[in-house]
Amino acid sequence: MSDVVVIGAGIIGAACARALAVSGARVTLLDRGSPATATSAHGEGNILVSDKGPGPELDLARYAASLWPGLSEELADELGPAFPALEYERKGGLVAATTLTGAEPLLAFARTQRAAGLDARPVGADAALVLEPDLSPDVTAAVHYPEDAQVQPVAAAEALLASARRRGVDVRGGTEVVGAVTSGGRIRGVRTTTGTVEADTVVVAAGPWSGAVGQRLGAPLSVLPRRGMVLVTTRMPHRIRHKVYDGDYFGATQSADAALQTSAVVESTAAGTVLIGSSREQVGFDVRLRVDVLAAIARRALRLFPTLTDASIMRSYLGFRPYVPDHLPVIGADDRLAGLWFATGHEGAGIGLAPATGEIVAALVGGRVPALDAHPFRPGRPGLLGASGEDHREP
Amino acid sequence: MTPHSIGRPGRRHVVVVGAGPAGLSAARAAAEAGARVTVLDASHATGGQYWRHAAGPHEQLTDEELRLQHGWDTYCVLDAAVRSHPAVELVTRAQVWAAERHDDGPRLHVLVGEPDDAGRVPLTFSPDAVVLATGAHDRTLPFPGWELPGVTTAGAAQALAKADGVAVGSRVLVAGAGPFLLPVAATLAAVGATVLGVHEASRAGALARGWLDRPWRLAGTSGKLLELAGYAAGHVRHRIPYRVGEAVVAAHGHGRVEAVTISRLDPTWAPIAGTERVVEVDAVCVSHGFTPRLELAVALGTAITTERFVDVDVRQRTSSPHVWAAGETTGIAGVDAALAEGWLAGHDAAGGAPDERRARTAVRRRAATHEVARRMAAAHGIPVQGAGSGPGWLRWLTDDTVVCRCEEVTAGRLRDTAAVTCSTDPVSVKLTSRAGLGICQGRMCSAAVTAILGAPGALESRPVAAPVRLGDLARAAGPSA
Numbered sequence: 120m121s122d123v124v125v126i127g128a129g130i131i132g133a134a135c136a137r138a139l140a141v142s143g144a145r146v147t148l149l150d151r152g153s154p155a156t157a158t159s160a161h162g163e164g165n166i167l168v169s170d171k172g173p174g175p176e177l178d179l180a181r182y183a184a185s186l187w188p189g190l191s192e193e194l195a196d197e198l199g200p201a202f203p204a205l206e207y208e209r210k211g212g213l214v215a216a217t218t219l220t221g222a223e224p225l226l227a228f229a230r231t232q233r234a235a236g237l238d239a240r241p242v243g244a245d246a247a248l249v250l251e252p253d254l255s256p257d258v259t260a261a262v263h264y265p266e267d268a269q270v271q272p273v274a275a276a277e278a279l280l281a282s283a284r285r286r287g288v289d290v291r292g293g294t295e296v297v298g299a300v301t302s303g304g305r306i307r308g309v310r311t312t313t314g315t316v317e318a319d320t321v322v323v324a325a326g327p328w329s330g331a332v333g334q335r336l337g338a339p340l341s342v343l344p345r346r347g348m349v350l351v352t353t354r355m356p357h358r359i360r361h362k363v364y365d366g367d368y369f370g371a372t373q374s375a376d377a378a379l380q381t382s383a384v385v386e387s388t389a390a391g392t393v394l395i396g397s398s399r400e401q402v403g404f405d406v407r408l409r410v411d412v413l414a415a416i417a418r419r420a421l422r423l424f425p426t427l428t429d430a431s432i433m434r435s436y437l438g439f440r441p442y443v444p445d446h447l448p449v450i451g452a453d454d455r456l457a458g459l460w461f462a463t464g465h466e467g468a469g470i471g472l473a474p475a476t477g478e479i480v481a482a483l484v485g486g487r488v489p490a491l492d493a494h495p496f497r498p499g500r501p502g503l504l505g506a507s508g509e510d511h512r513e514p
Numbered sequence: 515m516t517p518h519s520i521g522r523p524g525r526r527h528v529v530v531v532g533a534g535p536a537g538l539s540a541a542r543a544a545a546e547a548g549a550r551v552t553v554l555d556a557s558h559a560t561g562g563q564y565w566r567h568a569a570g571p572h573e574q575l576t577d578e579e580l581r582l583q584h585g586w587d588t589y590c591v592l593d594a595a596v597r598s599h600p601a602v603e604l605v606t607r608a609q610v611w612a613a614e615r616h617d618d619g620p621r622l623h624v625l626v627g628e629p630d631d632a633g634r635v636p637l638t639f640s641p642d643a644v645v646l647a648t649g650a651h652d653r654t655l656p657f658p659g660w661e662l663p664g665v666t667t668a669g670a671a672q673a674l675a676k677a678d679g680v681a682v683g684s685r686v687l688v689a690g691a692g693p694f695l696l697p698v699a700a701t702l703a704a705v706g707a708t709v710l711g712v713h714e715a716s717r718a719g720a721l722a723r724g725w726l727d728r729p730w731r732l733a734g735t736s737g738k739l740l741e742l743a744g745y746a747a748g749h750v751r752h753r754i755p756y757r758v759g760e761a762v763v764a765a766h767g768h769g770r771v772e773a774v775t776i777s778r779l780d781p782t783w784a785p786i787a788g789t790e791r792v793v794e795v796d797a798v799c800v801s802h803g804f805t806p807r808l809e810l811a812v813a814l815g816t817a818i819t820t821e822r823f824v825d826v827d828v829r830q831r832t833s834s835p836h837v838w839a840a841g842e843t844t845g846i847a848g849v850d851a852a853l854a855e856g857w858l859a860g861h862d863a864a865g866g867a868p869d870e871r872r873a874r875t876a877v878r879r880r881a882a883t884h885e886v887a888r889r890m891a892a893a894h895g896i897p898v899q900g901a902g903s904g905p906g907w908l909r910w911l912t913d914d915t916v917v918c919r920c921e922e923v924t925a926g927r928l929r930d931t932a933a934v935t936c937s938t939d940p941v942s943v944k945l946t947s948r949a950g951l952g953i954c955q956g957r958m959c960s961a962a963v964t965a966i967l968g969a970p971g972a973l974e975s976r977p978v979a980a981p982v983r984l985g986d987l988a989r990a991a992g993p994s995a
Contacts, residue, residue, distance in 0.1 A: 153939030203946035428985035
């Protein structure tokens with residue numbers, strides 16, 4: 120296999136670089152800043168199957184979920200006890216409706232997932248309270264998803280990077296791609312702020328900046344930033360056992376409405392804090408705080424867990440997720456320029472989907488048949504080519 | 515940007531955050547220039563850290579308490595002027611927990627009441643101008659044992675003495691860097707502690723270069739120098755030894771500090787081997803300077819200098835429209851500078867004419883006091899370079915020295931995490947080591963963490979400027995007042 124450049128050392132780029140190196144490629148992984156500090160460091164570490172309806176994304180999520188247990192063990196063995204813990208935990212998800220009108224759509228959605236083979240267990244209000252004792256007694260319906268899991272996203276990204284380095288991947292921070300080197304109608308490398316890197320294969324894994332990177336390489340892609348905010352409490356007694364979220368979550372994921380959308384995702388972390396997400400806004404790369412967004416998240420969380428009213432919020436953070444109009448990740452070769460590939464568009468699911476994305480990219484680049492049909496994720500599908508994301512940096 | 519260009523009817527509304535010397539001065543100047551003024555302060559009383567005192571009518575301060583205060587008359591005059599001005603609204607126990615930057619100006623979110631109370635009252639302000647006078651807090655470098663009970667910041671010891679008349683211990687040692695160590699030692703002696711010594715980390719050479727260089731430039735700063743001279747006299751009276759080029763490099767004790775190790779230092783603040791000695795104490799007060807409170811300034815998008823202060827122009831305007839800053843958020847220069855800067859900020863924020871005679875006087879006073887600030891930094895600044903890797907004070911730290919006290923992350927853990935992840939980026943190392951993710955959100959440790967990592971410290975953003983109950987947050991926002 121030939122030389123490969125991967126652009127973007129977030130968790131997607133790290134997973135791609137590692138998988139490519141495992142399959143024998145010589146890989147250079149470039150990041151304009153520090154690895155694992157942008158989108159990967161500003162999410163929640165979700166490995167969810169529960170929020171996806173039947174179709175290619177659910178298939179991808181289930182494939183990814185099946186890879187995580189083995190991968191997290193393998194990384195822990197390889198990197199040893201001095202490496203930060205990945206905190207992988209298959210804790211399960213509990214999706215709850217808090218209104219009468221919300222109950223039936225939630226249960227109907229779970230029926231379609233069950234028909235597709237997912238373990239989605241409707242539970243009555245009493246059973247939900249057994250699973251989550253602090254849950255509001257006003258819950259009207261709930262579904263338990265034992266396959267949902269969680270990981271510490273930056274530790275996971277750094278572990279994939281460390282493992283990639285052990286396999287010979289050259290990880291270079293502070294190196295921004297400015298253009299493509301092409302000849303004979305195909306890509307031959309990239310020009311960067313620190314010099315030219317030659318490669319027959321270039322994989323763009325730059326998250327919400329992938330459209331802008333594609334533009335610089337002559338292949339713009341319609342990837343936009345979608346902003347999410349998360350609240351963090353001080354340490355508290357461990358009372359919340361699952362990933363608990365309200366039934367509006369998937370409705371928000373699947374809407375293209377640019378207006379503010381919020382839904383509650385509440386979970387405890389290994390460190391003892393509680394994470395409360397999240398929102399979705401299309402405001403470009405604007406980093407300005409919006410208190411009304413935080414307030415909307417807080418109100419939704421309190422509908423699920425009224426006892427959190429006295430919880431002390433010590434921090435909020437925001438991140439930009441790579442959004443594409445049809446909500447499907449973009450994984451595959453770009454037909455416009457031979458040798459150019461994309462691995463992006465995972466929106467809020469990139470942490471969970473990273474291992475599957477890496478395996479698929481490595482298989483496709485190596486000319487092998489991937490474990491999952493990747494055709495639905497191809498960059499050439501309708502509605503993606505042409506328009507570019509905004510070429511801004513966060514200030 | 516011009517402060518006169520905002521097309522809202524009626525007189526300008528200026529919100530001053532912080533009621534220390536700079537904030538009070540700003541509030542009075544803004545009101546006298548014709549603005550409607552709201553002053554917000556998180557504590558029970560006005561006066562800030564400098565004029566810290568017990569809540570209640572300050573006319574009733576005892577002689578004992580008065581001996582601990584400097585410029586008390588100035589405070590009383592300022593405070594009375596602010597309280598009695600009909601255009602000024604003063605709100606104490608008011609915590610600004612978030613600042614938003616909207617296209618039409620800033621919006622401040624405030625909770626009024628006791629910090630842990632469920633019943634705090636929310637207030638929201640969308641003023642024409644904000645004056646940030648949020649001050650600074652102590653910066654303390656870590657050393658083995660600094661987390662033991664009985665080891666406090668000099669500021670905390672000072673506050674305890676001024677507000678409650680209580681000394682942190684009976685055998686107390688004061689250490690660190692900067693002229694602030696002197697009043698702290700004097701205060702402790704005044705409330706009955708035996709102060710075993712003041713140990714200034716900077717060596718005689720640095721002190722001389724900072725303070726004695728071109729002395730004519732200190733013309734106009736006599737107040738500050740007289741104040742320092744007064745402390746020196748107090749030291750002679752209380753027989754407090756003052757040693758330079760020395761630091762507390764370790765604290766020892768079971769469950770509480772019982773002794774400290776003092777060592778002589780080289781110019782990079784590395785301990786000089788063979789000079790260590792152990793002194794029995796029951797308390798130690800340590801400060802190595804001040805860190806400005808920048809949460810609101812960062813949230814409002816103001817430019818920050820490389821020395822991590824709010825960047826202001828000659829009229830105390832920040833780079834953000836509608837936002838002024840004064841006092842120690844803009845530089846550590848003492849009370850005279852804070853008063854002058856506050857006057858300039860309040861006057862300009864209110865739309866006062868810039869060429870007024872008093873403005874010119876204040877600019878002159880500010881320039882003179884900033885000479886003091888420059889000298890203080892030269893004489894007492896924490897070294898950023900050393901022989902080999904990083905400043906010498908890093909050699910105080912052993913692998914099991916706790917650096918982040920909230921999350922109990924040691925120096926060894928930080929170094930190991932950086933080594934195994936090949937990352938010195940604070941964003942990554944914080945999240946993989948948990949340093950700085952605890953209740954203080956890195957306010958205590960982040961500078962030490964970046965020094966240990968050898969990384970250039972990124973500007974930290976803390977959008978939630980102070981902890982807020984989820985229930986209060988749920989009721990926040992809405993239209994502005």
